[in-house]
Amino acid sequence: MRLSGAEILMECLRAEGVDVFFGYPGGVVLPLYHKLGAYPDVKHVLVRHEQAAAHAADGYARVSGRTGVCLATSGPGATNLVTGITTAHMDSVPIVVITGNVARDLIGRDGFQEADITGITLPITKHNYLLMRASEIAQAVKEAFHIASTGRKGPVLVDIPKDVFIEEADWDGYPTDVSLRGYPIMDIPRDDEVAVAADVINSAKKPIIIAGHGVVQSGAAAELRQLAELADVPVLTTLLGISGFPDDHPLSFGFLGMHGHFYANMAADRADVVIGIGMRFDDRAMGRFKDFNPTARIVHIDIDPAEIGKNFHTHAPVNGDVRETLLRLLPRLEPVSHPQWRAEIEAIKADHPTNYIDEGTAVTGPWLVQALAEETEGQATVVTGVGQHQMWGAQYYPYTRPRQWVTSGGLGTMGYEVPAAMGAQFAQQEPVWSICGDGGFQMTSQELQTVREHDLPVRFAIFNNGFLGMVRQWQELFYENNYHSVDIGQPDFVKLAEAYGIPGLRATTRAEARQVIREAEALDGPVVIDFQLEPEENVWPMVPAGAALSETIESAEDL
Amino acid sequence: MASRNTIVAHVEDRPGVLARVASLFRRRGFNIESLTVGQCEEPGLSRMTIVVDGDDHQVDQVCRQLFKLIDVVSIFDITYEPMVDRELALIKVSATNFNRREVLDVVEMFRADVVDVHSDSLIVQILGDEGKVNAALGMFQQFGVLEMVRTGRVAMRRGVETSKPPPVSDSQQAAAAVRAMLGRRPEGVLPFASD
Numbered sequence: 001m002r003l004s005g006a007e008i009l010m011e012c013l014r015a016e017g018v019d020v021f022f023g024y025p026g027g028v029v030l031p032l033y034h035k036l037g038a039y040p041d042v043k044h045v046l047v048r049h050e051q052a053a054a055h056a057a058d059g060y061a062r063v064s065g066r067t068g069v070c071l072a073t074s075g076p077g078a079t080n081l082v083t084g085i086t087t088a089h090m091d092s093v094p095i096v097v098i099t100g101n102v103a104r105d106l107i108g109r110d111g112f113q114e115a116d117i118t119g120i121t122l123p124i125t126k127h128n129y130l131l132m133r134a135s136e137i138a139q140a141v142k143e144a145f146h147i148a149s150t151g152r153k154g155p156v157l158v159d160i161p162k163d164v165f166i167e168e169a170d171w172d173g174y175p176t177d178v179s180l181r182g183y184p185i186m187d188i189p190r191d192d193e194v195a196v197a198a199d200v201i202n203s204a205k206k207p208i209i210i211a212g213h214g215v216v217q218s219g220a221a222a223e224l225r226q227l228a229e230l231a232d233v234p235v236l237t238t239l240l241g242i243s244g245f246p247d248d249h250p251l252s253f254g255f256l257g258m259h260g261h262f263y264a265n266m267a268a269d270r271a272d273v274v275i276g277i278g279m280r281f282d283d284r285a286m287g288r289f290k291d292f293n294p295t296a297r298i299v300h301i302d303i304d305p306a307e308i309g310k311n312f313h314t315h316a317p318v319n320g321d322v323r324e325t326l327l328r329l330l331p332r333l334e335p336v337s338h339p340q341w342r343a344e345i346e347a348i349k350a351d352h353p354t355n356y357i358d359e360g361t362a363v364t365g366p367w368l369v370q371a372l373a374e375e376t377e378g379q380a381t382v383v384t385g386v387g388q389h390q391m392w393g394a395q396y397y398p399y400t401r402p403r404q405w406v407t408s409g410g411l412g413t414m415g416y417e418v419p420a421a422m423g424a425q426f427a428q429q430e431p432v433w434s435i436c437g438d439g440g441f442q443m444t445s446q447e448l449q450t451v452r453e454h455d456l457p458v459r460f461a462i463f464n465n466g467f468l469g470m471v472r473q474w475q476e477l478f479y480e481n482n483y484h485s486v487d488i489g490q491p492d493f494v495k496l497a498e499a500y501g502i503p504g505l506r507a508t509t510r511a512e513a514r515q516v517i518r519e520a521e522a523l524d525g526p527v528v529i530d531f532q533l534e535p536e537e538n539v540w541p542m543v544p545a546g547a548a549l550s551e552t553i554e555s556a557e558d559l
Numbered sequence: 560m561a562s563r564n565t566i567v568a569h570v571e572d573r574p575g576v577l578a579r580v581a582s583l584f585r586r587r588g589f590n591i592e593s594l595t596v597g598q599c600e601e602p603g604l605s606r607m608t609i610v611v612d613g614d615d616h617q618v619d620q621v622c623r624q625l626f627k628l629i630d631v632v633s634i635f636d637i638t639y640e641p642m643v644d645r646e647l648a649l650i651k652v653s654a655t656n657f658n659r660r661e662v663l664d665v666v667e668m669f670r671a672d673v674v675d676v677h678s679d680s681l682i683v684q685i686l687g688d689e690g691k692v693n694a695a696l697g698m699f700q701q702f703g704v705l706e707m708v709r710t711g712r713v714a715m716r717r718g719v720e721t722s723k724p725p726p727v728s729d730s731q732q733a734a735a736a737v738r739a740m741l742g743r744r745p746e747g748v749l750p751f752a753s754d
Contacts, residue, residue, distance in 0.1 A: 118575070119578065122578065122579060122582045123582055123583075123586045126629075127628075127629045130574075130575075147629060180629060181571075181632045181724070181733075182570075182571065182626075182628070182629050182630055182631050182632040182633075183629045184733035184734045184736075184737050185733075185734060186734045186737065186738075187734075188731060188734065190735075190738060304627070305623050305626070305737075305738070305741055306620065306623035306624050306626070306627055309616070309619065309620075310620060319738060
């Protein structure tokens with residue numbers, strides 16, 4: 001059967017089981033949009049800015065565990081995707097990005113709306129394609145989904161010139177196989193590496209697990225729990241590892257890092273064996289590298305061989321998929337218990353509980369997250385932006401279900417919260433709570449229109465303190481209280497919501513806040529809530545930039 | 560140990576592969592001393608010989624990051640293997656009737672060849688390892704080097720062992736082969752990225 005390039009692409013997306021994708025039309029993708037009507041089951045969601053399309057695909061992927069898809073036209077459409085692609089790349093999120101390009105004979109001639117998007121995205125994609133024939137589309141799309149969703153997951157971009165959408169080629173059905181010689185699947189770990197790791201863990205007196213995004217992504221939460229319980233190992237998570245281990249488990253000791261729980265940082269610093277699982281020993285998590293627990297032996301389990309030994313000398317490296325590795329590690333572990341070690345961490349936790357919820361009436365970040373947790377019974381999927389509200393969301397909400405927590409960790413993308421929550425909402429029925437900063441919300445609030453059109457029940461909770469809070473906190477603590485460009489003006493968020501036809505609520509006291517959370521929960525569609533917070537509240541504890549985890553401070557007096 | 564390591568990579572012969580490799584070196588801050596690309600015994604693949612300046616940990620990272628490129632089929636660090644390495648240089652030496660004989664004496668001593676003669680210059684083609692080319696270049700400098708070009712290193716392991724990519728096979732075997740290629744673990748104290 002002969003089909004146009006546009007039809008072949010849509011057949012491929014349908015065959016991949018893509019039920020929704022996020023896009024924005026433009027000149028060179030018109031031949032594709034011309035055919036979209038024939039594929040109603042592959043639902044196209046028109047966003048209001050291409051950056052949102054990439055973030056929405058990312059949010060969809062993180063919550064559903066499937067590969068997200070987005071689409072943009074050439075030139076500015078494609079370059080607007082860059083922040084979203086980089087966000088997904090830094091956090092290893094599987095998305096497939098389709099871009100149009102100018103017709104083949106115009107490539108390289110600086111035609112109208114031409115951008116070298118494959119060149120631009122070289123360092124921020126796992127792989128990318130520029131297709132010069134319609135006959136290449138099917139195999140390339142098959143490979144793109146395969147590459148994005150296997151190994152260490154990540155974004156793959158497919159760039160298609162306008163006339164390739166129009167060109168006809170044979171369609172013999174969606175390819176079933178990929179043959180990528182330079183891309184072997186490395187899921188199964190080597191036995192000898194597993195054996196060494198088991199020996200190190202079995203000989204530990206004060207072991208600690210640091211669970212990362214890899215645990216969530218490989219679906220290994222149950223295996224992680226078995227491991228922790230069998231070998232009696234306290235579990236910390238990274239920022240992205242949150243929700244991979246239930247916060248209400250007795251072996252759960254929070255997340256570590258710059259704004260991690262105090263006791264988590266201390267536990268990581270005092271352990272004799274650190275077991276990193278599906279994480280990459282990032283500087284924000286580990287503090288100053290050379291002073292991170294110099295005596296600990298490190299076990300590192302990761303799917304990406306390049307991560308092993310990148311930042312730390314690893315004593316027991318295991319290269320493999322987290323779940324496959326844990327399944328092979330479990331039978332080799334001796335059931336032990338470490339009551340003294342647990343008691344040591346519990347004692348630190350009792351003295352330094354990382355609980356800054358006071359008894360006042362003013363709305364504070366920690367109190368508000370706790371109130372949200374109580375009103376949603378800890379069951380909500382939470383999406384955040386980047387900054388103070390993100391850290392409070394990480395610290396105070398009790399996550400118990402994998403994929404319940406969605407945040408931009410590696411890149412730290414402000415404005416992520418609105419479109420990512422939108423994408424996440426397409427992956428589930430239950431309402432998504434988007435914890436927004438008043439700065440980040442203003443970056444991407446145009447997507448309220450998209451949310452309205454699709455009547456998505458996203459609850460946008462703006463943590464409105466009138467400041468770019470995290471930047472302000474740094475100016476206060478490290479730049480002599482010299483505030484500059486952080487007192488961020490804003491529209492009336494309630495009226496803004498209403499202008500989009502979305503109910504807007506406001507709360508200035510704790511009593512009001514609890515009331516509006518309940519009102520919001522009763523609504524079927526979207527809602528925007530302007531929570532007016534204490535303007536100059538800081539996030540504690542904190543590892544100052546360049547300090548070690550052992551130097552975690554709990555208030556400005558410790559500086 | 561800081562050294563100049565010789566890496567042999569086989570890559571898919573496709574547009575943009577060189578840009579991917581170069582982009583990775585730039586992005587990760589690795590230093591390329593030389594990079595040569597050309598055909599190899601297998602159609603559809605190109606062979607790169609990359610000389611990298613760095614300590615063992617950095618070179619290990621180079622190999623691991625390069626291998627993550629989908630178009631890189633195999634990668635071997637053959638620095639510590641018995642190997643033959645060669646480069647070719649063309650050196651345009653200033654030479655006139657008065658000193659041409661002297662120049663030719665040097666050419667002979669290095670078993671180089673003269674491939675062009677002009678009244679005021681000649682082009683010497685020299686083949687050898689880096690040390691030999693450096694030494695010859697040093698000798699020619701006394702006459703005046705007008706122009707010089709070096710190809711950069713190509714290298715091959717001695718004996719029956721090769722640096723060829725593993726055959727296309729099932730993914731378990733392929734993964735094992737890859738891990739063997741990347742087998743050299745960093746040892747000792749690592750440099751810390753935050754320093």
